Amino acid sequence: MTHVAPAVAPHTAERVHSASAHAESAVLALPGLDPVPTSVHLLRQCGDIVIAVPGDSTAAGLVVGCGATGSPAVIELTDHAPLPLREPVRALVWLRGWVHAVPANSQRALATAVAEDHPHPALLDVGHTAILLRLVVDSAVVADTSGADSVSREQLRAARPDPFCALEGAWLQHLEADHADVIDRLARLLPPDLRRGALIHPLAIDRYGVTLRVEGVDADHDIRLPFLSPADDIESLSRAVHTLAGTH
Known part of the structure; x- marks a missing residue:
């Protein structure tokens, strides 16, 4: 019987979904034009990403002018840490595909549908x-300090964000502000040479583990500490963190 090792980190498509949900800023890049900032973005389960751009922008005019054929495009999203770190960027995501105009008579209906999942003023x-x-996404690339990985449209459609994605920011802020003892215990799991003279912050948390940002004298390092088993709910996530830190 073949034994499959348990996963210790989210797979790439899940990372793309989570980073896209966390990203507060995104830009649309079209051939021959300067990138245009978006005011809203939502990566949907159907395999597309809906964005809002200024109606008087050159990019909007070009896409509308392309009609049903659309235009090749890339959307770049930046995932920033919810803590004030020396280097705040956690990950970058590039979504490549064809961008299409939404018919004028469908704009408000789609905005309402987006608001159900992502209310935004x-x-x-x-x-x-x-x-x-x-x-319409053809492929995606996510990059962080561990490297860059790509996924297909089909893999994106089959994935979901991490189940704790929406709560992660608040949890990291709470951990940083009120549980220095837990961070200190987690830091003891790091190699001694990394801890020496470094500031250590919680960078990410998901169902598979915790990632620490080590702000060293000369460079930053992101170190992942996997749980013994994936967390299924808030109670098991809390238990997993305390077990990892040795406080349970």
């Missing part, structure tokens, strides 16, 4: 100063 600008576009 900038959606109120749709139909006035902003326009919704839809990029």
Whole structure:
């Protein structure tokens, strides 16, 4: 009988979904044009990403002018840590595909649908100063300090964000502000040469483990500490963290 080792980190498609959900900023890049910042973005389960851009932008005019054929495009999303770190960027995501204009008579309906999953005040600008576009994703790349990995459209459609994605920011802030003892115990799991003279912060947490940011004298290092087994709910996640830290 073949034994499969348990996963110790989210797979690439899940990382793309989680980083896209965390990202507060994104830009749309079209051939021959300067990148255009988006005010709203939502990577959907169907394999596309809906974005809002200024209605009077050159990019919006070009996409509308392309009609049903659309235009090749890339959307770059930046995932920033929810803590004030020396280098705040945790990950970058590039979504490549074809961007299409959303018909004028469907703009408000799509904005309403996006708001159900991602309420955002900038959606109120749709139909006035902003326009919704839809990029059908062909492939995605996510990059962080561990390297860069790519996934296909089919892999993205089969994946979900980490189940604790929406709560992660608040948890990391709480851990940093109120549980220095837990961070200190987790830091003892790091190689001694990394700990020497370094500031150590919680960088990420998901169902598989905790990642620490080590701000060393000369460089930063992101070190992942996997749980013994994946967490299924908030109670098991808390238990996994305390077990890893040796406080249970």
